[in-house]
Amino acid sequence: xxxxxIATVNVLSSMFLQLVSIISGFILPRLILSYFGSxxxxxxxxxxxxxxxxxxxxxxxxxxIMSSLYAPLANKDYKKVxxxxxxxxxxxxxxxxxxxxxxxxxxxxxxxxxxxxxxFAFVASLSVILSSNLFVQFMFSISYRTLLIADRNGYIVxxxxxxxxxxxxxxxxxxxxxxxxxxxxxxxxxxxxxxQPLLYGIxxxxxxxxxxxxxxxxxxxxxxxxxxxxxxxxxIHNNTDVMVLTFFATLKDIAVYSIFFMVTNAVKTIVSSVSxxxxxxxxxxxxxxxxxRIKNSFNIYVAIVYTLSSFVFSMCVILLIPFVRIYTSTxxxxxxxxxxxxxxxxxxxxxxxxxxxYLQLTFVAKKFKETTKYAFIEAIINIVISIILVVKYGLxxxxxxxxxxxxxxxxxxxxFCKKNIIDLSIRKVIGDLLYVTVPIVISYILVNKxxxxxxxxxxxxxxxxxxxxxIVIPVIIINTLILKRKDMMEVIRMRRSKKGRV
Numbered sequence: 001x002x003x004x005x006i007a008t009v010n011v012l013s014s015m016f017l018q019l020v021s022i023i024s025g026f027i028l029p030r031l032i033l034s035y036f037g038s039x040x041x042x043x044x045x046x047x048x049x050x051x052x053x054x055x056x057x058x059x060x061x062x063x064x065i066m067s068s069l070y071a072p073l074a075n076k077d078y079k080k081v082x083x084x085x086x087x088x089x090x091x092x093x094x095x096x097x098x099x100x101x102x103x104x105x106x107x108x109x110x111x112x113x114x115x116x117x118x119x120f121a122f123v124a125s126l127s128v129i130l131s132s133n134l135f136v137q138f139m140f141s142i143s144y145r146t147l148l149i150a151d152r153n154g155y156i157v158x159x160x161x162x163x164x165x166x167x168x169x170x171x172x173x174x175x176x177x178x179x180x181x182x183x184x185x186x187x188x189x190x191x192x193x194x195x196q197p198l199l200y201g202i203x204x205x206x207x208x209x210x211x212x213x214x215x216x217x218x219x220x221x222x223x224x225x226x227x228x229x230x231x232x233x234x235x236i237h238n239n240t241d242v243m244v245l246t247f248f249a250t251l252k253d254i255a256v257y258s259i260f261f262m263v264t265n266a267v268k269t270i271v272s273s274v275s276x277x278x279x280x281x282x283x284x285x286x287x288x289x290x291x292x293r294i295k296n297s298f299n300i301y302v303a304i305v306y307t308l309s310s311f312v313f314s315m316c317v318i319l320l321i322p323f324v325r326i327y328t329s330t331x332x333x334x335x336x337x338x339x340x341x342x343x344x345x346x347x348x349x350x351x352x353x354x355x356x357x358y359l360q361l362t363f364v365a366k367k368f369k370e371t372t373k374y375a376f377i378e379a380i381i382n383i384v385i386s387i388i389l390v391v392k393y394g395l396x397x398x399x400x401x402x403x404x405x406x407x408x409x410x411x412x413x414x415x416f417c418k419k420n421i422i423d424l425s426i427r428k429v430i431g432d433l434l435y436v437t438v439p440i441v442i443s444y445i446l447v448n449k450x451x452x453x454x455x456x457x458x459x460x461x462x463x464x465x466x467x468x469x470x471i472v473i474p475v476i477i478i479n480t481l482i483l484k485r486k487d488m489m490e491v492i493r494m495r496r497s498k499k500g501r502v
Contacts, residue, residue, distance in 0.1 A: 006152045010277035013155035013162075018273045020162040022266040024169050029262055030327060031172065033255075035180050038333050042251035043116060043123070044130070044182075045258040049242045050106050051131050052235075061091060062146050063363045064227040068220040069150040070283040070364075081147070082210045083217030088143035090216050091224065096135055103131035114246065126183055133190045141197035144204045152280045158273075160199055168192045226368035233375030237405060240382045241398040248390045252334040257395055259324055260342055264349045267316045271309050271353040275360060278304065283364045295422055302357045302432060303484050307476065309353045310436045314443040314472045316346055319465055322453045326461050344399040348406055354436060355410040358417050365421045374412045381405040435483045443472045 033041045065088050072080035111123035148157050171188045204210065241261075245254050278301055285297040320342045328336040362371050382405035389397025418424040450471065453464050 007278055007281045010152060010154045010158070010280075011274050013158040014273040014277040015270065017158040017162045017165075018266070018270045020165045021269070024165045025262055025266055026327070027169060028172055029258070031176060032182070032185075033328070033331060035176060036182055038255040038331065039117060039251050040182055041258060042254040043118070043126070044186075045254055046114065046242060046246050046251070047106070047110060047123075047127050047130055049239045049246075050110060051103065051127070051134065052239070061088070061221070061224045061227050061231075062142065063230070064221060064223050064366075064368065065143070065146050066150045066280075067283065067363060067366050069147065070280070071287050073151045074284060074287060078209050079211065079214065080217065080220075081208070082212075082214045084220045085143050085147055085210060086212070086214055087216035087218050087221050088146065091221065092142050099131070099135055103128065103135070106131070116251070126186065129183055129186045129190060132187075133193050136190075136194045136197060141200050144197075144200040147204065147208070148200070149276070150280055150283075152284070154277055154280070156203060157200075158277075160196060164193055164196055223366065223368045226372055229372040230368055230375050233372070233379040236379040237375075237382050237402075240379070240386055241402060244383070244386045244390050244398050244401075245395070248387070249394060253395060256334055256336050256338065257398075259328065259336060260320070260338075260345055263320055263323060264316065264342075264346050267312050267346075268349040268353055270312050271305060272356060274308055275301075275305050275356045279360050279364065282360070286364050291423075298357070298361060298422060305357055306354065306432055306436050307480060307484065309350065310439050310479070311472060311476050313346065313350045313353070313436075314440045314476070315465065315468060317343070317440055317444050318447050318468050318472075319461070320346065322455075322461055322464065326456060326458055329456060338395060341395045341399055344396060344403060348399060348402040350436070350440075351403065351406045351410055354433065355406070355413055358410075358413040361417055361421055362413065367416070367420065370420070371413070371416060374409050374416070378405045378409040381408055431483065435479065439472070439475045439479045443468075443475050446471050446475070 029041065032044065065084060068084055069081060072078075072084070107124045107127035110127055111118075111120045116123055145157050148154060168189050171192055172185055175185045175188050241257060242254060245257055282297055282301050285293050288294075321337065321339050324336055324342070362368075382401045384401075385404055386398040386401030389400055391397070393400070414424065414426075414429055418426070447468050451464065451467055453461075455461060455464060
C-alpha cells in the first residue's frame, strides 16, 4: 500500500470500528436495561470501572512502546523491534498475573463494601466473568496490537475488532433469546473476544521477522513508569465520576450517568480514533527532526481533528436529549431526562477532544516524565471538586468537576508544547477553539428554530438527525472555508502528492 493511502485507510477503518462499536454500545446496554433493569445496568458499570483500573498500566506503557517503535520500524531494524516487543511481552505477562490477584480482590471486596440488592455469590461471580476479557488481552495481545498500530497497520486491528463486535452482538441476541441470564451473557461475550489474540499472533508471525530468542530491550521501556504515571492519573480522571457516584449517590444515579456517558463517550471516541489513526504518521514525520515539516504536519493533524470535533459535537448537543428520551422510554425507575447535566458532560468531552493533539504530541516527543505532574493535578482537581459538589448537585456536580479539571490540563499542555516541542501561536490556538465552538452554537440555535422534535421512535430520531445534518454540514463547510481553508487545501495537496503523508 502506498504511503499516501496508509493514513486514509487507517482513519476510515478506525471510524468504521467506532461506528460498529457505537452501534453495539447502544444496542447491548439497551438490551441489558430492558431485560434486567437499572440496578443491573448500574452494577455492571460500577464493577467495570473498578476492574478497568488495572488497564491504567497498559495505556501508559503502550504509548512508551509505540514512541520507541517509530524509528526502528521506519529503518526496518527488526532486531531492535524484536527486543522492544520481547520486553513488552515480559511486562504484560507480569501484569496479567497481577490482574488475576486484583480481580479476585475486587470480586470478594466489592460485594462486601458496596451495598447492592444482590447476593454475595451473584456479584462476585459476575465480577470474575467481567474480568476475564481484560486478562486475555494482557497475557496475549497488547504488544502485537501496539506493533501493528505503530507500523501504520492499525487497519488490521480495527477491522478485526469490528468483526468481533458484530460477533459479540449476534451471540448476545442468541443468548438473550435462549437463556436471558446476565452471567451467561457476559461469559459468552468474553469467550468471543478471546479468539482475537490468536489472529494477531498468526499475522505477526507471517509478516514480521521477529527474533523470539533475543534479549529484551529494557532500555526502550525505560520511561514505562512515567507512562504509567500519565495513564494512572488519566484513568483516575476518566473514572472519577462513577467512583464518586458509587460512594455518594445511588445505583440509579450511576445508571443515568452511564446512559449519558455511553453517548458522549462514543462521540469522543470517534474523534480519538481518528486522532490515534493519524498519530503514527505524525510520529514518522517527528523522527525526521525537520521542524518545518513537523509544524506543518501538526497543523494538518489539528485541522482534521478539530473539523471532525466540530461536526460530531454539533450533532451531539442537538441530538443527545432526544436520543436519551427514546432510549429510556420504557424505563420508569429513574429520571433520565436531565438536559443541563447533558450539556455540561458534553462540554467536558468537547474539551478533551480539543486538547487531544497537544497531549499526543507530548507522547510522540517522549515527554512522559516532564508532563506527568499535570496529569496528576488534573485528577486531583476532578476528585476534589466532584466530591464537594456531588452532595448538593448530584450528577451535575461531578460533571462540573470534570470540566474544570480538563480546562486546567488543556491550558498547561498548550503552554508546555509551545515552550518545549513546537512553535505554537497562542492567537492561532484561540482561533482554533473558536473554529470549533462557533459552529456548535450556531447549529444548535438554527436547528431549534427550524425543527421541533416530537417523535417517540428511533426511526423518527434518525430522520431528525438527518435533517440536523443538513443544517450542521453547511455551517461546518462555511466555517472551514473562512477559518481553515489553508490547512484543508494542504490536506488535499498532500493526498494528491506521491510523497504526501499526513
